[in-house]
Amino acid sequence: MRNALSFDVEEWFHVHNFEKYIKYADWDKCESRIEIEVKKILDILDTNNTKATFFILGWIAERHPELIKEIDKKGHEIAIHGYRHRLVYTMTPKEFEAEISKVKKIIEKIIKKKVIGHRAPSFSITEKSMWALNVLEKLGFKYDSSIFPIIHPDYGIPKFGTNPKKIGKLMEFPMSTIKLLGKNIPVAGGGYLRTQPYWFTKWAIKQINKKQPAIVYIHPWELDPEHPKIKSTFLQNWRHRTGLRANEKKLKKLITDFKFTTVKDVLKDMRLV
Numbered sequence: 001m002r003n004a005l006s007f008d009v010e011e012w013f014h015v016h017n018f019e020k021y022i023k024y025a026d027w028d029k030c031e032s033r034i035e036i037e038v039k040k041i042l043d044i045l046d047t048n049n050t051k052a053t054f055f056i057l058g059w060i061a062e063r064h065p066e067l068i069k070e071i072d073k074k075g076h077e078i079a080i081h082g083y084r085h086r087l088v089y090t091m092t093p094k095e096f097e098a099e100i101s102k103v104k105k106i107i108e109k110i111i112k113k114k115v116i117g118h119r120a121p122s123f124s125i126t127e128k129s130m131w132a133l134n135v136l137e138k139l140g141f142k143y144d145s146s147i148f149p150i151i152h153p154d155y156g157i158p159k160f161g162t163n164p165k166k167i168g169k170l171m172e173f174p175m176s177t178i179k180l181l182g183k184n185i186p187v188a189g190g191g192y193l194r195t196q197p198y199w200f201t202k203w204a205i206k207q208i209n210k211k212q213p214a215i216v217y218i219h220p221w222e223l224d225p226e227h228p229k230i231k232s233t234f235l236q237n238w239r240h241r242t243g244l245r246a247n248e249k250k251l252k253k254l255i256t257d258f259k260f261t262t263v264k265d266v267l268k269d270m271r272l273v
């Protein structure tokens with residue numbers, strides 16, 4: 001069974017966790033690390049002959065078009081992660097449509113190919129923003145991968161379930177979870193991947209693979225312990241920096257222990273797109 005490997009391509013200063021400290025107007029003054037980080041990821045994937053999906057922010061695509069071309073040329077899938085990491089449920093359907101169609105145009109012009117996949121910033125497609133799936137279908141997307149079937153203060157639809165399913169004509173590939181003591185536990189992505197021991201991640205993916213493929217998501221800054229430190233609360237800092245140093249090794253183990261490919265190809269394997 002092939003699992004889906006995905007990267008949410010954003011800078012260390014784009015994370016929702018630090019919104020209060022770094023304003024949008026100051027983004028261009030921050031040290032950009034994305035080229036170093038993505039090139040490191042591309043080398044790791046090349047070494048293991050693994051393909052992945054890269055969900056790109058429009059803001060990054062405008063500033064690093066050659067990097068986007070390079071990811072595409074290596075045979076990875078290019079998909080969309082919004083323009084400037086605005087949470088979907090803070091926008092009106094019209095604002096969301098305008099923003100996503102703008103990013104789609106920017107990225108399709110760079111790679112000269114149609115983009116079919118979308119992931120919302122911070123999994124912000126929830127019960128109150130399910131309308132976003134209709135907008136994505138209207139804009140020509142074939143799949144979305146934004147719903148986290150867990151209970152969390154900022155996101156999540158616990159009842160959604162873990163298997164990919166069609167909503168209208170759009171396929172939704174939810175984030176991977178496993179059931180422990182009656183609760184959906186998030187595994188194999190972001191801070192969960194960094195803070196959970198590798199044996200647990202491996203065991204969880206094996207459990208998921210008894211029924212379906214798993215999906216792993218990683219942010220490029222999560223493989224870059226050298227990115228600048230932000231003055232923030234202890235908890236915010238813990239959330240952002242725990243497990244950074246060990247994460248590269250975890251990614252290498254993951255792609256050795258399991259087969260991974262793009263989200264698009266996993267959905268094709270399941271005859272869902």
Ligand SMILES: [Zn+2]
Pocket residue numbers: 008010081085120121122
């Ligand atoms: Zn993001």
